[in-house]
Amino acid sequence: MECELDRIDMINPGIQHYSYNDIAFAPASTAHGTYYDGEQDDVENLDEYQEGGYHPVHINDYLGTKRYRVIHKLGHGAFGIVWLCRDHQLHRYVAVKVMTADVSLERVPEISILKHLDQANPGARYIALPLDSFEIHGPNGTHQCIVSPLLGQCVSPVLWQRLEYPGLVLRNLCHQAVLALNCLHESGVGHGDFRPSNILLKVSGLDNLREDELLSQIGYPEPGNVVAEDGAPLPPFSPRYLVPAADMSRLDSKYLREEICLIRFGQSYLESSPPPDLGTPENYLPPERLIDDQKDKVGLSCDIWALGCTLFEIRLQTPLFHMLYGPDEVLNEMVSFFGKLPEPWWSRWEQHGDYRDEDGNMLRRRVDVDGEPYSIDSVLRGDKSIMRTVDGVLQVVKTMEVPRDEMAVLKELLLKICAYAPENRPCTGDILRAEWFKRCSWS
Numbered sequence: 043m044e045c046e047l048d049r050i051d052m053i054n055p056g057i058q059h060y061s062y063n064d065i066a067f068a069p070a071s072t073a074h075g076t077y078y079d080g081e082q083d084d085v086e087n088l089d090e091y092q093e094g095g096y097h098p099v100h101i102n103d104y105l106g107t108k109r110y111r112v113i114h115k116l117g118h119g120a121f122g123i124v125w126l127c128r129d130h131q132l133h134r135y136v137a138v139k140v141m142t143a144d145v146s147l148e149r150v151p152e153i154s155i156l157k158h159l160d161q162a163n164p165g166a167r168y169i170a171l172p173l174d175s176f177e178i179h180g181p182n183g184t185h186q187c188i189v190s191p192l193l194g195q196c197v198s199p200v201l202w203q204r205l206e207y208p209g210l211v212l213r214n215l216c217h218q219a220v221l222a223l224n225c226l227h228e229s230g231v232g233h234g235d236f237r238p239s240n241i242l243l244k245v246s247g248l249d250n251l252r253e254d255e256l257l258s259q260i261g262y263p264e265p266g267n268v269v270a271e272d273g274a275p276l277p278p279f280s281p282r283y284l285v286p287a288a289d290m291s292r293l294d295s296k297y298l299r300e301e302i303c304l305i306r307f308g309q310s311y312l313e314s315s316p317p318p319d320l321g322t323p324e325n326y327l328p329p330e331r332l333i334d335d336q337k338d339k340v341g342l343s344c345d346i347w348a349l350g351c352t353l354f355e356i357r358l359q360t361p362l363f364h365m366l367y368g369p370d371e372v373l374n375e376m377v378s379f380f381g382k383l384p385e386p387w388w389s390r391w392e393q394h395g396d397y398r399d400e401d402g403n404m405l406r407r408r409v410d411v412d413g414e415p416y417s418i419d420s421v422l423r424g425d426k427s428i429m430r431t432v433d434g435v436l437q438v439v440k441t442m443e444v445p446r447d448e449m450a451v452l453k454e455l456l457l458k459i460c461a462y463a464p465e466n467r468p469c470t471g472d473i474l475r476a477e478w479f480k481r482c483s484w485s
Contacts (some may be wrong), residue, residue, distance in 0.1 A: 074277060078284050080266015085284040086118040088268065094144035096123060097180045098281035101263050105187060106176045110138050113253055114263050115285045121145055121308050122185075126192065126288060134249040135192045135256065136173060143183025150175075151307040152188045158229050158312065165225030168218045170305045181278040193242035193305065194298050195291040201243075202359045202426065204295045208442045209357075215241075215302050216353045217479050222304040223349055224470035227342050232316065234309030234340075236348040237326045238355045244299040260288040316340040324372050325363040326351050329383060329462055332369040333390045343464035349473070350459035357452065358424050358444065370396070377402055379418040380460055387462070418456065422449045451478045 071077040072089045090096045099105070103112045110127040113135075117124050122141040129136050141150060148154055152172045159166060174189035195201065197215055202208040219241055226233055233240075248256060257263075265283035270276055309321050317340055324332060328347035331340070354362040362379075366372050374397040377383060382402030383391060398404060408416040425443045444452075455476045461467045 071271060074280065075271045076268055076276060076280050077271065078266055079269045080264075080284060080286075082264065082266065082286040084286045085266070086123060088280070088284065090142070091182065091280050093182050093279065095142050095182050097140050097143065097178065097182055097185045098279065099123065099125060099140060100282060101265070101285065105138055105140070105178060106174070106189075110136065110189065112138075114257065114260070114288045116290070117287045119306075119308065127189075128253065129189075137190045137192050139188045139190065140178070141186040141188070143180075143185050145186055147177070147186055150186050150188065151310045152190075153186075155231055155307055155310045155312065158231055159225060160229045163225040163228055165218075165221035165223070165228075168222035168302050168304055169225060170303045190305070191303065192245060192248065193290070193303050194245045194293055195243060196239050197241045197243065197302060198238040198355045199359050199361075200291070202442045203440060204298070208359075209444070209448070211300050212357050212359070213479070214300060216356050217474070218302045219304070219352060219356065220349065220470055220473050220479075222302065223345060224474060226310075227313075227345070227470050230313040232311050232313055232340070232342050233304070233307070233345050233348075234311055234317070234320050235306060235322050236304075236345050236352060237323065238352055240306045241302050241304055241352070241356075244301045244303050245293065245297045246299050247297050257288075259293050260290055261292065263288075311340070313342055320344060322348060324369050325361060325366060327369075327372075328460075328464065329373060329376060329387060330464060332373055333387050341464065342469075343467050346459060346467040346470070346473075349470075350456050353459070354452075354456060358422070359426060359442065360424060362421070374398070376460075378404070378408075378416055379421070380457065380462065384462055418453060419449075422453055448478070448481070451481065454478075 072091075074089075074092070076088060078085060078088050086096065091098060099112055101112055101114070104110065105112065105125070105127060109131050110129055112125050112127055114126040115123065116126050116137055120142075122139045122145070124137050124139045127136050127138045128134075139152075153175060156169070156171060159169065159171070170190045170193070172188050172190060176187050176189075178185050178187060197212075197219075202212065205211045222241075223233065223236060263285045265285050267283050268276060268280055276282060309317075311317050320327065320331060320340055322331075322344070326348040328344055331344060351362045363372050363375050366375060370391075370393045373383070373391055373394070377398060382388060382398075383394075388394060388402075396405075414420055422444065425441065455473070455478050458468055459473065
C-alpha cells in the first residue's frame with residue numbers, strides 16, 4: 043500500500059496541478075536589460091516579451107473589444123499565455139489564450155486542426171472546442187486569441203482524494219478520455235501530446251460567483267514587478283509585472299463535474315500529414331519514438347500508446363512510468379512491464395546492456411514492497427492511502443484500492459494497447475468495447 047503522505051509531492055514533478063502550464067522556470071535578466079523582481083518563480087520567460095513573442099497583459103486589461111476582462115493568469119507555454127477572464131457579454135468566466143505574435147492564424151491548431159472534427163461524434167463533448175476567436179495588435183505584433191471554457195484541475199495524481207467512490211468515477215473518466223481520442227482519430231486528427239496533464243475536469247456553477255469569491259478559492263494574483271536594470275522606464279514591449287498562475291486544484295469540489303475536457307493541441311496534426319517528431323514527454327512515448335530510428339514515422343498509434351499510459355495513470359492516480367530520467371530508463375521499465383523488445387529495436391537500443399542481459403533479464407534484481415518481482419502486476423497493486431496524525435496517532439483516513447478482478451481485466455487491456463508493434467495496437471473503437479468499460483460491479 044502506498045502512503046500518499048510520503049509520495050504526493052513526488053508524483054511526476056513535470057505535471058502541474060492545473061495544466062494550462064508547461065514546466066515553468068524563473069527568468070534571469072533579459073537581453074533588453076530588464077528582470078523579474080518577484081518572489082515566485084513559476085512565471086513565463088521575460089525574454090519572450092519581444093517582437094514576435096508574448097503580448098504584455100495586465101490584470102483588469104480588456105481583450106477583444108472590451109468584452110473579456112483579465113482577472114488572473116491560468117498558465118503559459120511555448121506558444122502563448124492563458125488568462126482567466128470575465129466575459130462581460132455573456133456573463134461567464136472563460137480562459138483566453140493569447141498566442142505569441144509569431145503564430146499566424148493558419149498555425150493556430152484550435153482553428154486549423156479542430157475544424158476537421160466530426161461534431162456529431164460522441165467524444166466531441168469532451169474536447170475543448172473554441173468558444174470564440176479574435177486578434178489583438180500590440181507592441182510585439184499581431185496575436186491570435188482563442189477563447190475556451192474555464193476548466194478545473196487535471197485528472198491525476200490527487201483527484202482521487204476528492205472522490206467518494208474513486209474507482210467508479212475514475213473508470214468513467216477513462217472512458218471519456220477514450221471517447222475524446224476516438225473523436226480525434228475518427229476525424230483523421232492525431233493529438234500528439236495525449237496525457238493526464240492535458241485532461242482537465244469541467245466545472246459548473248462558477249459563473250454566478252463574484253470575482254472575489256472565485257479568487258478567494260484559487261488565489262489572488264500576486265504580481266512581481268519587472269524592473270529595468272538602469273532604472274529607466276520599461277520598454278513598451280515589456281509587461282510592468284508578471285503574475286504566477288492561479289491554482290485551480292484549490293477549487294471547491296462542489297464546482298467540479300465528473301466530466302473531462304481534452305486541451306492543448308499545439309502538437310496536433312492531420313493523419314495525412316504527420317510531423318517528423320513529437321514534443322510528448324518521453325514517459326508517454328512509444329518505444330519506436332524512444333529508439334533513434336527515423337524510419338518509424340509519427341502516427342495515430344503513438345496516441346494509442348500514450349492512451350494506455352493515461353488510462354493507467356487516471357485509474358491508479360500515479361504514472362505508469364514513474365520517476366524515470368531519460369529514454370533508457372523508460373525503455374528498461376517497458377521491458378519490465380511488457381517483455382523484451384523485439385528485433386531490430388533490441389539491437390538498436392544501444393544501452394540495453396547497462397540494464398539487461400541478452401535474454402532481457404534484469405542485471406540487478408528488483409522487487410516490490412512485498413518482495414515480489416517488479417512487474418506490471420506489482421504496479422497494478424498500487425493501492426493508495428492518505429495518513430494523518432489524529433490525536434497524536436498516525437491513522438489512515440482515506441484509501442483507494444483496485445479490486446483484484448478489475449486489476450486482471452485492466453492488465454489485459456493494457457497489454458493490448460501497449461503492444462510493441464504499432465500496427466498491433468487496437469484502435470480507439472476497439473478500446474471502447476473493452477471488457478474493462480463494461481463491468482459495473484467494481485466499486
